[in-house]
Amino acid sequence: MATNDNKFQAIIAHAKEYGFVFQSSEIYDGLSAVYDYGPWGSELKKNIRDYWWKSMTQLHENIVGVDAAIFMHPTTWKASGHVDNFSDPMIDNKDSKKRYRVDHLIEAHADTLPKEEGEALLDAMTQLEAAGDFAGLKKLIDDNKIKCIVSGTSNWTDIRQFNLMFKTEFGAVASTSEEDNIVYLRPETAQGIFVNFLNVQKTARMKIPFGIAQTGKAFRNEIVARQFIFRMREFEQMEMQFFVRPGTEGEWYQYWKEDRLKWHLSLGIPQDKFRYHDHVKLAHYAKEACDIEFEFPIGFKEVEGIHSRSDYDLSQHQLYSKKKLQYYDNDIDPATGKPFGNYVPYVIETSIGLDRMFLLILSNAYEEETLTKEDGSTDSRTVLRIPPKIAPVKLAVLPLVKKDGLPEIARNIMNDCRDEFYCFYEEKDAIGKRYRRMDAIGTPFCITVDHQTKEDGTVTIRYRDTMKQERLPADKVKELVKDRIR
């Protein structure tokens, strides 16, 4: 475990040193649990996103995309349950360090009292809650001598609001009734899909079963921040909501559970680094749920969730918006011989954290390799074995020396290739050093232009993973790289 911790620290240091991930606002001592992506990090992140997007939309005829706004009508979050379920006052016991929801704490105490006293206590709590009177609630806890079940003491902190969602004000001019103006930064992207369900279904003429994909930022006001980009206040999700006929959700859940793991394996990540974690405790709307977990240096952790969400979300929006969110199914039900007719579709969700996927790729790619040289001495190199198709830089073009016309030839090759994939040109320092620098950012291919190039038009191609070299005609380079990054 100690070595794995070291590996995690090494990956974080490497990510910073080579321009993948920086702490946000670092010159102001940072902002907790917020990170920025640097030159190679933003390229890698974009490539992961593009690969996911393409495999979802372009390669599935029955999945289309949307790009919904981060701001949504506040009622969205009442319908989804985020406002009521995740904005409760919290209190900590100073002795046991145990944190409670205030209402749970008081309700538990009320259960131990005679019926009338208990109800009186709950009435008092409800009134104070409605008034937002935290001091009053604290006094209620003190007056009733409510104790922590762990420590058995009444040594409580002040009551604080637990805010899952970031709040901000909508409109340039402050309103007199501030509640009217509150909007939230979305805590998940899924709701942008649900509220657009009919828009997408009608305009793209989709027939069930079909899916809607979306990538985008989401925001959660969590309490503490650790574990680098694994858990962030601002993060990016890649979600797909798949709408199915009620009764078929079980088979589609199974389908997506398997299909999503195949996607991960298609990037060449070893299967034994993954496992499913089936949820035993389900959310009230869920029928089935599982996580795909990856073995990070900090242990097996969730990367992606597959959830069978029933018709909960669409039904909730139907209820709150008073708009029908139903689908007319023309297919014939073999049981009745008539069309299936109108219904609220069931939903299978696949939801993957882009930042976690980024960390997965980095964790799997990072290696400190010990090499034995020809003379028997040992050397080390740090290499990122990023799958070529998502590597930030695909090809480095290197003149062996920066004279004798070699840079000009290299520039021509570079210009020929840069339209097709990301290329990097460098003529500084010895060739070995340049190879190692490319290893450190995960560039899968380097070609070197030397004096022989001037005679027969061939260059050396050097492979990142094996460090092997071979010669090939310069005009074959583009096709070779294109083939390897498919």
Add this chain to the structure above:
RNA sequence: GCGGAAGUAGCUCAGUUGGCAGAGCAUCAGUUUCCCAAACUGAAGGCCGCGGGUUCGAGCCCCGUUUUCCGCUCCA
């Protein structure tokens, strides 16, 4: 949120009893160099985390604060 440890150049670190701010690597400019972190010359790079105190004098001692790391807690 609680407890512990640490913040000196981009990175890794040294800094004597409290007395001129240092090294290696990396960076940049050159010279040299025909295939795996080569050599040489030169340059640049610092509010010693921040604020206060003690002192003739603080990177070093004292207090506070902040950030990071480790452990616990939390994580719909």
